[in-house]
Amino acid sequence: MTTSPSIDGVLVQWGERLFYPASRIVKPDTTPRLNTPNRPSAATIRQRIAATVARRAPQVMVKVTGGGRGMGAIAAHFRYICKNGQLRIEDDRGVVREGKEAMHDLVEQWRVSGSLIPEHNHRREALNIMLSMPSGTDAQTVLKAARGFARSELRDHHYVMVLHEHQANPHVHLSVKAESIDGKRLNPRKTDLHRWRETFAEQLRGLGVEAEATRQASRVVNRRDEPIWRVKAKQEGREVTAKQPTSPRFQRSHMEAMQAWAQIMQALQGSEAPEDKALAQHVGACPNFCVNGSDFS
Structure with missing residues (x-):
């Protein structure tokens, strides 16, 4: 698949914000964690996008x-x-x-x-x-x-x-x-x-198992995993009030993620590659830009 370097650049720029936050590596490690030592490639970003919005890969x-x-x-x-x-x-x-x-x-x-x-x-x-x-x-x-x-x-x-x-x-x-x-x-x-x-x-x-670790903010998911005590309380039949994240920081992360998805979808739509255009359709069709139905608490 041949694509414009400018499109690839947009995907890397905004894809990094979604999938590889700057704070990800917090200590030196000799084990490589990405396909490239410094930045993910455009192909890697496309794979992460496809896994998240097209294949709905399960979240670990x-x-x-x-x-x-x-x-x-x-x-x-x-x-x-x-x-x-x-x-x-x-x-x-x-x-x-x-x-x-x-x-x-x-x-x-x-x-x-x-x-x-x-x-x-x-x-x-x-x-x-x-x-x-x-x-x-x-x-x-x-x-x-x-x-x-x-x-x-x-x-x-x-x-x-x-x-x-x-x-x-x-x-x-x-x-x-x-x-x-x-x-x-x-x-x-x-x-x-x-x-x-x-x-x-x-x-x-x-090991051959499709799995993703996309942050909830990047998927624009409006909930967090419930604490263990809440889960056990529900299992025991006790009534608990669900608490949704409303902090300014959490909401800001959601807005930034939506902006990134919008930029990515626009870049994919402008590509001449049929694969990119199909991927753009998946992004646009995904509720809230990627609420993964396989996610669980």
Whole structure:
């Protein structure tokens, strides 16, 4: 497909704002995250646009669900994610354990490795993360992608992971020791969480599973994932009031995303390539410029 350099330039300029925010890379990493070391190519942007508006690729979910403030809380989470020894639990060395005794041994290893973790503590000693994909995704592939994610993003920390495939959405629970091997503490910010979603999506795509990690603002989605307590409350039949994001910052992000989509659609419409014109039609036909029906909370 031959296109005008000016059209490609517009796609890269506005596509970067949608799919690759400037704050995405917040720490040096030898692992390449984009097809080019500095900027995504126009072809890459077209692929991201097509996946978002034409194919409606499923959006990955990476969510921090809490964290243990002492070894007692960490051990309780271990028991929960491995169903008290019934499910296989894998650590950062790739060692797989099963059974109550093996789980207890792992708890004691965490207690004394690095700084001693007391039974109860005022500060968070572990971070609980859940990585999920929609129903129908192969569970073992999700596990492989989670394994690649952890090795990339959590390589300086001790962690364990357990696959849950008995529910509708296959997902992996990760428990990460907050203190790294060199003594630094894990305290993820919003930019880190977005990078984590991108990394998980890249791992899935590398395994042949179509997945996207487009920000909600970029898809002009007018809601955020609900906190775990809200989800559990609804499951228990308790009434909760839905809270929609109304902050000026969130609304500004939406307006900027709509502007970017408008610029992209105009550029695609002006292209002589039939593929671009077809892609422009998908952008224009997408409600609110890309509300992904496969997204979930």
